[in-house]
Amino acid sequence: MPTGDVVxxxxxxxxxxxxxxxxxxxxxxxxxxxxxxxxxxxxxxxRGGHIWFRIxxxxxxxxxxxxDFNLLIALDQSTLDIHVPQIAPPGGVIFDPSRHDLKEEALxxxxxxxxxxxxxxxxDVSGKPIMQNTVALGALMYILRLDLKVLWxxxxxxxxxxxxxxxxxxxxxxxRGYEHAQEKHETFDFGLKPTRESKPIMSGNDSxxxxxxxxxxxxxxxxxxxxxxxxxxxxxxxxxxxxxxVKQTEDELAAMNMVIGASFAGVRAMTATSxxxxxxxxxxxxxxxxxxxxxxIVEVQRAGPSxxxxxxxxxxxxxxxxxxxxxxxxxxxxxPRNPEECFEVGWRAFNLADVYxxxxxxxxxxxxxxxWRTVQPPDFEVPIIRGFMxxxxxxxxxxxxxxxxxxxxxxxxxxGLMFIAGSDxxxxxxxxxxxxLAGIPEYVNVRAQMMEKRMSKLETxxxxxxxxxxxxxxxxxxxxxxxxxxxxxxxDALDILKEEEITANSLEFCDLWPLRAKEARKLLEGASExxxxxxxxxxxxxxxxRVETGFQVKHRLRKYDGEPIYPMEVVRKxxxxxxxx
Amino acid sequence: xxxxxxxxxxxxxxxxxxxLRCYVEAMEASDTPLDKHVCVSGIGCSGRAAGYVxxxxxxxTHGRPIPFATGLKLVRPELEVTVFxxxxxxxxxxxxxxxxxxxxxxxLNVLCANNFNYGMTGGQFGATxxxxxxxxxxxxxxxxxxxxxxxxxxxxxxxxxxxWTSLHVRQLTKAIERAFEVDGFAFVEILSPCPVGFGRKxxxxxxxxxxxxxxxxxxxxxxxxxxxxxxxxxxxDPIILGNFVDEERPSYFVGKDDLLxxxxxxxx
Ligand code: SF4
Numbered sequence: 001m002p003t004g005d006v007v008x009x010x011x012x013x014x015x016x017x018x019x020x021x022x023x024x025x026x027x028x029x030x031x032x033x034x035x036x037x038x039x040x041x042x043x044x045x046x047r048g049g050h051i052w053f054r055i056x057x058x059x060x061x062x063x064x065x066x067x068d069f070n071l072l073i074a075l076d077q078s079t080l081d082i083h084v085p086q087i088a089p090p091g092g093v094i095f096d097p098s099r100h101d102l103k104e105e106a107l108x109x110x111x112x113x114x115x116x117x118x119x120x121x122x123x124d125v126s127g128k129p130i131m132q133n134t135v136a137l138g139a140l141m142y143i144l145r146l147d148l149k150v151l152w153x154x155x156x157x158x159x160x161x162x163x164x165x166x167x168x169x170x171x172x173x174x175x176r177g178y179e180h181a182q183e184k185h186e187t188f189d190f191g192l193k194p195t196r197e198s199k200p201i202m203s204g205n206d207s208x209x210x211x212x213x214x215x216x217x218x219x220x221x222x223x224x225x226x227x228x229x230x231x232x233x234x235x236x237x238x239x240x241x242x243x244x245x246v247k248q249t250e251d252e253l254a255a256m257n258m259v260i261g262a263s264f265a266g267v268r269a270m271t272a273t274s275x276x277x278x279x280x281x282x283x284x285x286x287x288x289x290x291x292x293x294x295x296x297i298v299e300v301q302r303a304g305p306s307x308x309x310x311x312x313x314x315x316x317x318x319x320x321x322x323x324x325x326x327x328x329x330x331x332x333x334x335x336p337r338n339p340e341e342c343f344e345v346g347w348r349a350f351n352l353a354d355v356y357x358x359x360x361x362x363x364x365x366x367x368x369x370x371x372w373r374t375v376q377p378p379d380f381e382v383p384i385i386r387g388f389m390x391x392x393x394x395x396x397x398x399x400x401x402x403x404x405x406x407x408x409x410x411x412x413x414x415x416g417l418m419f420i421a422g423s424d425x426x427x428x429x430x431x432x433x434x435x436x437l438a439g440i441p442e443y444v445n446v447r448a449q450m451m452e453k454r455m456s457k458l459e460t461x462x463x464x465x466x467x468x469x470x471x472x473x474x475x476x477x478x479x480x481x482x483x484x485x486x487x488x489x490x491x492d493a494l495d496i497l498k499e500e501e502i503t504a505n506s507l508e509f510c511d512l513w514p515l516r517a518k519e520a521r522k523l524l525e526g527a528s529e530x531x532x533x534x535x536x537x538x539x540x541x542x543x544x545x546r547v548e549t550g551f552q553v554k555h556r557l558r559k560y561d562g563e564p565i566y567p568m569e570v571v572r573k574x575x576x577x578x579x580x581x
Numbered sequence: 582x583x584x585x586x587x588x589x590x591x592x593x594x595x596x597x598x599x600x601l602r603c604y605v606e607a608m609e610a611s612d613t614p615l616d617k618h619v620c621v622s623g624i625g626c627s628g629r630a631a632g633y634v635x636x637x638x639x640x641x642t643h644g645r646p647i648p649f650a651t652g653l654k655l656v657r658p659e660l661e662v663t664v665f666x667x668x669x670x671x672x673x674x675x676x677x678x679x680x681x682x683x684x685x686x687x688x689l690n691v692l693c694a695n696n697f698n699y700g701m702t703g704g705q706f707g708a709t710x711x712x713x714x715x716x717x718x719x720x721x722x723x724x725x726x727x728x729x730x731x732x733x734x735x736x737x738x739x740x741x742x743x744x745w746t747s748l749h750v751r752q753l754t755k756a757i758e759r760a761f762e763v764d765g766f767a768f769v770e771i772l773s774p775c776p777v778g779f780g781r782k783x784x785x786x787x788x789x790x791x792x793x794x795x796x797x798x799x800x801x802x803x804x805x806x807x808x809x810x811x812x813x814x815x816x817x818d819p820i821i822l823g824n825f826v827d828e829e830r831p832s833y834f835v836g837k838d839d840l841l842x843x844x845x846x847x848x849x
Contacts, residue, residue: 223674224702224718233703236718248718250708251644251674276643306642307624 002191012075022053033195138177211346289329312562594788596773740765
């Protein structure tokens with residue numbers, strides 16, 4: 001029975017145009033109103049062995065890249081050698097027999113060879129081999145019963161800047177591919193139902209940038225680091241339109257300090273990096289904590305430690321973010337679960353930073369940051385809350401004691417609102433107490449009061465944090481706990497489990513700190529059986545959850561091989577927990 | 582070379598392969614046996630060099646090969662320690678370490694492959710990107726000025742300062758041999774075409790065009806006024822190469838031994 005769900009893998013060597021071909025196909029599906037999720041596997045950003053791009057298109061909303069795939073477009077020999085045996089039936093492989101050699105015995109049953117002379121057609125159309133991928137995409141349109149015209153609109157988008165001629169040649173090349181397939185091959189019925197409602201498609205990283213624009217960010221200071229660089233590329237490309245300064249700095253120390261400087265001057269400022277880069281921002285994070293300066297830090301995690309696996313994913317930096325910098329100070333940690341939520345935390349983070357005058361982290365990861373998915377069109381009308389600002393009048397104290405611990409903030413240059421902001425401990429007006437006053441009984445009290453003032457902001461903040469979301473049936477045989485991007489695998493696993501007549505639900509955390517521990521505990525205690533899935537070795541969130549709620553989740557699924565969790569891995573674990581197999 | 586690590590990951594037309602070859606040839610020509618050579622690199626395209634040479638090598642974290650090499654050399658002065666890394670690594674994020682190492686004048690060799698951008702992470706600009714050059718993060722052209730590396734390193738106190746392109750194989754190899762010989766901080770800037778990260782965006786049609794530009798505009802002037810050797814995007818400006826500084830200055834160890842000796846003698 002057609003499932004309305006098909007996964008295509010495009011594989012090749014770097015330089016074969018795998019990424020652009022994948023993007024064109026993903027855009028085509030999105031413009032067909034289909035739901036799209038993608039996952040790219042690559043090694044090095046410059047030139048690296050074997051890369052592949054998975055694109056899943058479905059009628060219903062899907063969250064992950066899926067476990068199996070049905071169709072393969074092979075742009076090189078390795079792709080045939082590595083991926084053909086993995087194709088799930090019903091399926092096929094599109095390849096150019098004049099360039100590569102398909103060993104028929106490698107084809108799994110129910111998988112057909114779909115030879116297309118892409119190079120020959122490309123040479124014929126343009127005199128060059130460069131349009132072979134477009135030819136293959138044309139053939140794919142026929143095989144999937146998709147409208148060639150929609151592919152053309154995606155080609156226009158991709159090659160728009162290269163001019164009419166390039167677009168026309170590509171259109172012809174794809175048409176020839178389509179016709180070839182029509183003549184030689186059968187179509188596959190996956191039950192895809194295209195609609196006229198084109199969907200926007202965004203990556204997690206772009207969505208964070210867009211959310212920041214919606215929040216009125218004025219400065220991004222960043223140093224290049226995979227997988228966070230694309231935030232800077234995207235924001236730089238749109239910076240003049242939104243009036244944003246995008247400053248690439250000499251290192252991450254400078255980036256973080258620039259953010260604090262700009263924020264101190266009264267504008268919304270952010271930085272983005274990955275774990276190694278964040279390590280260099282640790283000291284400055286404490287400065288933001290001590291001076292109570294709002295700062296938004298996006299940390300797109302990759303597999304550590306040290307340089308680790310720069311192009312592979314992990315959720316291994318929670319402990320670092322949670323404990324970064326010396327001493328105690330309030331911080332807020334948000335871990336978006338999908339690209340829509342990346343947009344949302346992209347603006348929420350600025351409100352929280354301004355209101356609580358502290359560092360706010362957006363803890364994403366490579367998997368989410370680089371995953372392109374169709375999304376609900378984002379709503380740019382977001383609330384802007386700048387928090388408690390001083391407006392003159394009585395004598396000004398920057399760090400005034402208040403019930404909430406939140407003191408009035410002033411911007412340099414406001415008449416009458418003069419104060420000292422120092423990284424040293426200070427009194428209410430900002431006067432430093434670190435040198436000659438420290439230890440004198442009165443100032444021993446000031447220190448204690450200042451610590452309490454700063455930390456008490458979290459008690460107010462926690463009320464504004466979002467409790468975990470319970471997705472799926474309220475009563476279930478098992479509750480699967482996750483945070484951040486692991487939502488994708490768990491949600492898709494629920495659908496598979498349902499078919500197996502196992503009822504499961506998913507308890508998903510985005511707001512990690514301060515944690516809504518009471519609500520979390522209640523939900524966990526109500527569960528019949530519990531399992532936690534996360535992508536790190538030690539169960540960093542598992543531990544935080546136990547410490548904060550006193551509840552120990554019983555079973556665990558942990559992954560640390562650089563790959564995200566796949567839905568079937570969750571399914572297998574659930575079967576094992578419930579049925580011992 | 583470590584044959585089993587080849588083919589390397591560098592793009593076709595990249596200058597790094599040549600630069601590395603010169604380093605390897607210089608090592609082979611040097612009086613120091615290979616097992617006394619140590620190669621330290623950072624992160625980035627050139628940072629991969631440490632993985633390809635068949636001597637003891639360390640691929641450190643981003644921006645930090647110089648402090649790593651400093652620690653190594655301080656405790657094992659008999660080793661010939663060479664840092665082979667890129668401009669982003671050595672000059673942008675690691676710039677502070679570079680000037681302090683030159684000032685200290687410890688006997689290290691720093692081979693800095695300058696491709697004017699961050700190739701590995703997707704072609705962003707860096708502290709060596711010329712004014713107005715286009716990169717992924719300077720879509721309107723670079724608003725900032727670039728470091729003039731020979732001037733910077735010479736002013737910081739280096740003993741040997743030189744610049745060649747990766748196409749000047751013979752001169753470059755000689756310069757690296759000289760870097761091994763001198764007692765003190767030696768710096769060789771290697772201008773290296775990067776068709777993928779830099780050339781393409783700056784109207785060099787292909788790898789060949791960028792190389793041709795490097796070859797045609799290069800002039801050798803060992804006694805150049807270092808204030809005038811900065812690199813611009815103006816196609817008509819020359820690219821000045823040479824062994825600009827080759828001076829006797831007491832290296833860190835010499836200075837340390839002299840001072841220690843005089844202080845201790847005074848105590849007796
Ligand atoms: S990106 Fe540039 S420097 Fe890096 S390997 Fe490619 S051509 Fe060489």
